[in-house]
Amino acid sequence: MVYNxxxxxxxxxxxxxxxxxxxxxxxxxxxxxxxxxxxxxxxLAWKYHCITCHGEDGLADSTRYPNIGGxxxxxxxxRLKYFRDGKEAGNQMxxxxxxxxxxxxxxxxxxxxxxxx
Amino acid sequence: MKxxxxxxxxxxxxxxxxxxxxxxxxxxxxxxxxxxACHGQDGKGIAIIYPxxxxxxxEYLRLQLLAYRSGKRENAIMNGIAxxxxxxxxxxxxxxxxx
Numbered sequence: 312m313v314y315n316x317x318x319x320x321x322x323x324x325x326x327x328x329x330x331x332x333x334x335x336x337x338x339x340x341x342x343x344x345x346x347x348x349x350x351x352x353x354x355l356a357w358k359y360h361c362i363t364c365h366g367e368d369g370l371a372d373s374t375r376y377p378n379i380g381g382x383x384x385x386x387x388x389x390r391l392k393y394f395r396d397g398k399e400a401g402n403q404m405x406x407x408x409x410x411x412x413x414x415x416x417x418x419x420x421x422x423x424x425x426x427x428x
Numbered sequence: 429m430k431x432x433x434x435x436x437x438x439x440x441x442x443x444x445x446x447x448x449x450x451x452x453x454x455x456x457x458x459x460x461x462x463x464x465a466c467h468g469q470d471g472k473g474i475a476i477i478y479p480x481x482x483x484x485x486x487e488y489l490r491l492q493l494l495a496y497r498s499g500k501r502e503n504a505i506m507n508g509i510a511x512x513x514x515x516x517x518x519x520x521x522x523x524x525x526x527x
Contacts (some may be wrong), residue, residue, distance in 0.1 A: 371488075372483065374485035374486070374487035374488055375485075375487060375488060375491065376483060376485075376488065377485070377488050378483050378484055378485060378488075380483070381480065381483050382479060382480055382483065383473050383476040383477070383478065383479060383480060384476060385476040385477045386473065386476065386477060386478060388478045389477065393502075398502050399495075399500060399501055399502065
């Protein structure tokens with residue numbers, strides 16, 4: 312019998328294996344991407360001194376400071392931009408936020424919004 | 429006699445509930461002042477532009493409400509709402525939502 316793709320009894324198995332391995336690779340790349348984001352977020356949170364008051368997981372070490380772990384991402388973005396714009400004179404966040412680009416603000420907000428404690 | 433004891437226990441339990449009226453008062457005030465419209469009854473923001481309050485320190489919430497009322501913290505919605513709050517209202521609401 313001449314080989315062709317229509318009479319190959321292993322065709323189904325082969326395509327299933329291909330599909331399975333593709334799915335696994337896709338999932339792994341997703342996990343790797345999430346890990347990278349998490350790692351970058353942690354570095355930024357340390358670099359910009361967020362964790363000094365708000366803790367590594369966003370649980371503040373004093374009740375005068377807000378918990379930001381698990382807070383809504385868009386709220387955190389608006390809050391950082393508010394401080395960067397200097398809207399609240401005398402707030403100690405102003406000097407921190409003035410150093411942040413839009414991109415860094417997005418990343419920090421995403422990082423802490425996904426945290427829980 | 430047994431019935432009398434039960435009546436006393438029931439009365440004490442009732443008294444206990446009566447005294448710990450902080451929960452219902454906070455919940456009622458949160459409705460009256462419009463907090464629930466954006467922050468929900470349980471402190472979960474109804475949209476991601478609004479903060480969750482359930483994860484927040486009571487003291488931080490109290491300080492923020494005071495700052496909104498004095499105008500130190502600027503927000504078009506919250507400044508107006510905070511001016512309707514007394515110190516006592518602020519303490520009750522912070523306790524209701526915060527931890």
